[in-house]
Amino acid sequence: MKPYALFKKDYHSELRTRYAVNSLAMFIIVALSVILFSIGNEKVPQNLTGGLLWVVIFFSAMSGLSRAFVAEEDRGTTLLLHLIAKPSTIFNGKLLFNLILVFLMNIVITLLYSALFEEFIIRNILLFLLTFFLSNIGLAIASTIIAAIISKAGAKGTLYPVLSFPILLPLILISVMLTSYSMLGTSFDQALVEIMVLVCYNVIMLTASYMLFDFIWKD
Amino acid sequence: MVWKIFLFLLLAFVSIAGISFPIVENPQTWYQFPLIPGLEENAKIIFFHVPTAWLTVIGFLVSTIFSIKYLRKKNLDDDAKSYVAAQLGLIFCILATVTGAVWAKFAWGSYWSWDPRQTSIFALMLIYGAWFALRSSIESEDKRATLSAVYSILAFVTVPFFVFIMPRIMDGLHPGSADDKFTPSGGPVVNFKMNSSMLLIFFLSLIAFTILFYWMWNVGYRSLLIKEKLNKKIIRG
Amino acid sequence: MNNYYLAAEQITKKFGRRLIFKDLNFKFQKNGIYGITGINGSGKSTLIKIIGGIISPSSGKVIHQFNKENINSENLHDNLGFVAPYLIMYEEFSAWENLEHISKIRGINFNTELFNSLMEDFLLLDRKNDLVKTYSSGMKQRLKFIFALMHSPKILLLDEPTSNLDDAGKESVYKIIKREGQDKIVVIASNENSDLDLCDIKLKLQDFKL
Numbered sequence: 169m170k171p172y173a174l175f176k177k178d179y180h181s182e183l184r185t186r187y188a189v190n191s192l193a194m195f196i197i198v199a200l201s202v203i204l205f206s207i208g209n210e211k212v213p214q215n216l217t218g219g220l221l222w223v224v225i226f227f228s229a230m231s232g233l234s235r236a237f238v239a240e241e242d243r244g245t246t247l248l249l250h251l252i253a254k255p256s257t258i259f260n261g262k263l264l265f266n267l268i269l270v271f272l273m274n275i276v277i278t279l280l281y282s283a284l285f286e287e288f289i290i291r292n293i294l295l296f297l298l299t300f301f302l303s304n305i306g307l308a309i310a311s312t313i314i315a316a317i318i319s320k321a322g323a324k325g326t327l328y329p330v331l332s333f334p335i336l337l338p339l340i341l342i343s344v345m346l347t348s349y350s351m352l353g354t355s356f357d358q359a360l361v362e363i364m365v366l367v368c369y370n371v372i373m374l375t376a377s378y379m380l381f382d383f384i385w386k387d
Numbered sequence: 388m389v390w391k392i393f394l395f396l397l398l399a400f401v402s403i404a405g406i407s408f409p410i411v412e413n414p415q416t417w418y419q420f421p422l423i424p425g426l427e428e429n430a431k432i433i434f435f436h437v438p439t440a441w442l443t444v445i446g447f448l449v450s451t452i453f454s455i456k457y458l459r460k461k462n463l464d465d466d467a468k469s470y471v472a473a474q475l476g477l478i479f480c481i482l483a484t485v486t487g488a489v490w491a492k493f494a495w496g497s498y499w500s501w502d503p504r505q506t507s508i509f510a511l512m513l514i515y516g517a518w519f520a521l522r523s524s525i526e527s528e529d530k531r532a533t534l535s536a537v538y539s540i541l542a543f544v545t546v547p548f549f550v551f552i553m554p555r556i557m558d559g560l561h562p563g564s565a566d567d568k569f570t571p572s573g574g575p576v577v578n579f580k581m582n583s584s585m586l587l588i589f590f591l592s593l594i595a596f597t598i599l600f601y602w603m604w605n606v607g608y609r610s611l612l613i614k615e616k617l618n619k620k621i622i623r624g
Numbered sequence: 625m626n627n628y629y630l631a632a633e634q635i636t637k638k639f640g641r642r643l644i645f646k647d648l649n650f651k652f653q654k655n656g657i658y659g660i661t662g663i664n665g666s667g668k669s670t671l672i673k674i675i676g677g678i679i680s681p682s683s684g685k686v687i688h689q690f691n692k693e694n695i696n697s698e699n700l701h702d703n704l705g706f707v708a709p710y711l712i713m714y715e716e717f718s719a720w721e722n723l724e725h726i727s728k729i730r731g732i733n734f735n736t737e738l739f740n741s742l743m744e745d746f747l748l749l750d751r752k753n754d755l756v757k758t759y760s761s762g763m764k765q766r767l768k769f770i771f772a773l774m775h776s777p778k779i780l781l782l783d784e785p786t787s788n789l790d791d792a793g794k795e796s797v798y799k800i801i802k803r804e805g806q807d808k809i810v811v812i813a814s815n816e817n818s819d820l821d822l823c824d825i826k827l828k829l830q831d832f833k834l
Contacts, residue, residue, distance in 0.1 A: 170728075170729055170730070170731045172728045173725065173728035173731075174729050176725070176728070177714075177725040177728075177729065180717070180721070180725070181714065181716055181717070184716050184717075185716055190515075199811075210720045217629050243712065243714075243715070244710070244712040245712050245713070245714060247678065247708075247711050247712070248712065248713065248714075248726075248771075250678055251678075251704075251706050251711075252701060252703050252726050252729050253438060253701070253729050253730070254699070254701065257729070261729075263428065275476055280697070293590075313541065314541075316537060317521070317534055317537060317538055318535060320525075320530060321521060321524045321525045321530075322524040322525065322526070322535060323524040327520060327521065327524055329594035330520050331517045331519045331520075331521060331538065332514070333511040333513060333517075334510055334514040334517055334542060334544055335541060335542060335547070337510050337513075337545070337549075338545055338552075339548065341506075352750065359762060365548070365552055368552075369548065372544050373544070375538065376544045379496075380537045380541060383458055383533055383536070383537050384533070384534065384537055386531075386680060387530075387678065387679045387680065461682065463640070463641065527638055527639070527640065528639075528641070529639065532814035615641070619641055
């Protein structure tokens with residue numbers, strides 16, 4: 169499968185150079201450390217921990233997910249990609265890479281976070297896992313399409329969070345709500361509306377991304 | 388020319404009526420507004436706050452429509468029209484946020500409380516800001532127009548989340564939020580009782596501001612197109 | 625065996641509001657080597673990119689047909705070989721790894737014999753497992769030819785094919801171009817006289833500009 173082959177190319181490249189993984193791992197550690205040091209000996213109120221988790225996830229995503237397109241652009245290999253695959257293959261391949269990266273990154277963050285903040289206790293684990301799964305997909309989709317946009321602009325590093333935040337805001341708000349619910353132990357039926365909104369968001373983002381990617385990719 | 392005079396008269400009437408018509412308990416004549424407990428004189432802000440919020444959305448809509456036109460025809464004039472609409476949209480967005488905060492202060496006690504609709508107007512401001520930041524980072528005119536068109540459309544699909552979905556499911560202070568006892572999960576944003584003269588002034592205000600937007604947009608994009616033609620002439624030498 | 629038809633209809637290209645060329649028309653119906661030439665800035669690279677579907681024209685269209693059937697723009701990349709100085713391969717991989725990944729992304733099997741034979745033609749066989757990072761600019765240029773030929777394209781577009789090449793490199797490239805010109809359309813964009821000497825027909829870009 170061609171998108172999978174593109175993912176394998178990126179994976180192989182990553183193994184060899186380790187650009188993304190190293191800096192992303194360091195970023196996660198730094199972000200969590202900054203929060204820990206800023207809080208000092210104070211206790212974080214429990215209802216705050218849910219939101220704080222998504223802050224760390226958001227900024228880590230901003231640090232690591234633009235690489236998929238920006239690295240190609242910076243090294244000049246975009247033309248090469250143009251000549252070997254059609255736009256939908258490229259998008260699928262990069263989306264696959266970002267999906268896997270997002271899941272790995274967020275699993276690490278969530279595990280570290282729950283170890284470091286004892287107040288972060290989840291009562292309804294199933295709800296949290298579902299939220300985690302759906303939100304990660306949405307995060308990957310939105311981040312990938314925005315990465316494609318900024319790869320063709322200047323000032324890429326700073327522009328990426330600026331453009332992503334408004335687009336990701338509905339996702340973040342819903343994820344924070346659902347995380348609070350799973351910490352409170354709300355049942356699945358009561359959270360159904362929010363889950364549906366999350367699914368809607370993913371579907372809409374995916375559709376819009378497929379339709380728009382051709383315009384971004386082709387000069 | 389004639390319609391500009393008409394616009395002036397309409398806006399003047401709306402402003403004067405909106406501000407000076409008295410608010411009394413039992414309106415007897417056509418120029419008296421009913422009393423809404425808790426708001427009293429301050430209710431008049433509705434004639435100005437709601438139209439600015441309305442124009443923010445219109446600005447965004449017009450900008451996105453011309454962005455889509457650009458993607459089809461690649462005519463840079465469409466990009467200019469989109470740009471001017473967005474500039475106006477941003478101005479009205481700031482006005483809506485400020486008038487909203489003022490209203491919030493005397494109705495709910497504080498200027499800002501992250502009520503979902505306040506959050507959504509703030510999100511709209513972030514979208515506009517991001518859009519202008521994106522534009523200023525691209526040199527090539529074609530790329531700039533294409534990429535800002537794409538971002539505009541992408542942002543547009545998230546707007547329904549902010550405007551319709553989030554306010555219904557999140558707790559908030561605007562009428563129609565999840566915890567509103569009178570209209571839970573599904574009322575109109577504006578929920579207080581307006582009598583027919585208030586409604587009249589209100590709709591006249593909406594119409595007047597919309598025409599004002601059209602006029603400002605028209606002047607704006609024509610002057611932008613002329614400026615670009617002049618620049619081209621100067622470069623050619 | 626001549627089956628490819630390449631035509632340009634009323635191609636106009638503007639960058640922003642700056643006009644590069646207007647209402648370009650041509651038809652290539654026979655195999656052979658065609659040249660595009662013109663002064664610097666006349667739009668040679670732009671035109672060849674438009675033919676290759678890398679940039680879109682501002683108006684007009686390019687038609688690619690093989691055996692009288694239209695090749696649409698989505699599939700064009702699999703039928704065309706493209707070489708240019710601004711084409712860059714993945715420097716962290718070796719030549720072998722590059723072409724292997726590229727073949728898989730194209731969805732075709734990596735043809736090892738073809739790869740080895742092309743590497744030999746272009747005098748790179750002994751470097752096939754070295755990282756492209758370690759190649760000289762002439763070697764990188766020759767690798768691009770291998771990239772352009774690995775998937776047996778039906779048409780070749782070469783922008784400045786001999787840039788960065790020494791005499792031996794140029795010879796090997798000319799040999800291949802002449803060979804390919806026998807059974808497919810080859811389009812060269814260049815200002816080098818030695819490149820243009822190979823061409824049967826030449827298009828001079830100034831003639832089209834208003």
